Amino acid sequence: MIRLVTVKFRDAGRQYDFNAQNYRFGRGDKIIVETDRGRALATVVVPPREIADEEAPENLKAVLRPATADDLTMASGNTAREEEAQRYTHKRIQERSLNMKLVRAEYLFDGSKIIFYFTADGRIDFRELVKDLAHHFHTRIEMRQIGVRDEAKMIGGLGVCGRELCCCSFLTEFTPVSVKMAKEQGLALNPGKISGQCGRLLCCLSYEYETYCDLKKGLPKSGRKLVWDGQDAIVCDTHILQRTITLLLADGTRTEVSAEQFSAGNAPPCAGKHRSGKESGHTCSRHQKHTESPAGTTPLPPSAESNQTLEGDKHRPQQDPLDGDTDGDKPQRRNRSRNRRSRRSSSAEGGTKEQETKRQQPPPNNSPPAEKAGEPLKGQTDGKKRIRRRGRRRGRSDKPDSGDK
Helix, strand or coil, X not given: CEEEEEEECCCCCCEEEEECCCCCCCCCCEEEEXXXXXXXXXXXXXXXXXXXXXXXXXXXXXXXXXXXXXXXXXXXXHHHHHHHHHHHHXXXXXXXXXXXXXXXXXXXXXXXXXXXXXXXXXXCCCHHHHHHHHHHHCCEEEEEECCHHHHHHHHCCECXXXXXXXXXXXXXXXXXXXXXXXXXXXXXXXXXXXXXXXXXXXXXXXXXXXXXXXXXXXXXXXXCEEXXXXXXXXXXXXXXXXXXXXXXXXXXXEEEEEHHHHHHHCECCCCCCCHHHHHHCCCCXXXXXXXXXXXXXXXXXXXXXXXXHHHCCCCCCCCCCCCCCCCCHHHHHHHHHHHHHHHHHHHHHHHHHHHXXXXXXXXXXXXXXXXXXXXXXXXXXXXXXXHHHHHHHHCCCCCCCHHHC
């Protein structure tokens, strides 16, 4: 078993675990621990506790001893020396015209090194500055560049809420923050209102982000069209914390319903004839004229109604396409498609008839007239003439040589 104690080196700083050995500490006690940079004065955050050897972190360092009065006096003396070192270094930076901002100077517990924290837009050549500081303080010098968030953490201040900055009061580590967190919480995307002292997004935007995401489940988005209480409605606004929804009805009235009522009585938006009324039990005001039957008549069954609609499509008058009811265009489209099919079929039949007549007709006699008997046809020659022609082409001759005479 190992006894672990959790400590911190500055207010709102990171917390580290050390081996407490056989010491007994309470919360807030000052102790001396061994670190990679040497001995340091730390404050106990969590009292010692026992854990198994397998659960202990690697490279665990041990606590040297509890802090004494001399140690506290040395620490207070280092604080005074840090202020002097910061003033002198700031003066040397101005003399050398270096584009850097000095944030803080920190002495180690034993005074063997001074660490200077600064911010800059890019890389800075501070070699000559380090020579000046080492010659003046006669100790080791370390220059460490930090970001704007760490700068605000070291300097401190008040936030837009009027309280002390979170990073210098209780935040031990920085978490990533995005504009999406502000959008989910319905905040105005004004850089002056959602930015902190460091110029980055407020760290507190991430505190309630998960709560807003959980409460937003099941609520519709603003601008969604739906049917509510038999009328077309549009979602105007949603109150996430109250879990209420404001609807704008077709008659211009506004109504506010809870998330439970909305999930129980919500209907999908009107899309097609009688679709919304059949699925949700409500009848849309636009399609109500299709469902109501005239006085003194009985509604027809679905099959008879469909047959009657098909028969009356031929004599149905053409409607204006700008009217709200677009169902009158459907019979015309059917007639157009039928006419196109009939034209295609008639053209196909005409083509087949022409092909059959062409097949039945005898082929035209394009053969040349018969030649007289005994006369050779054009292009027909004797065999000798063919041989002679071939011989002439090859450079030969059929005439006898002069030596044969």
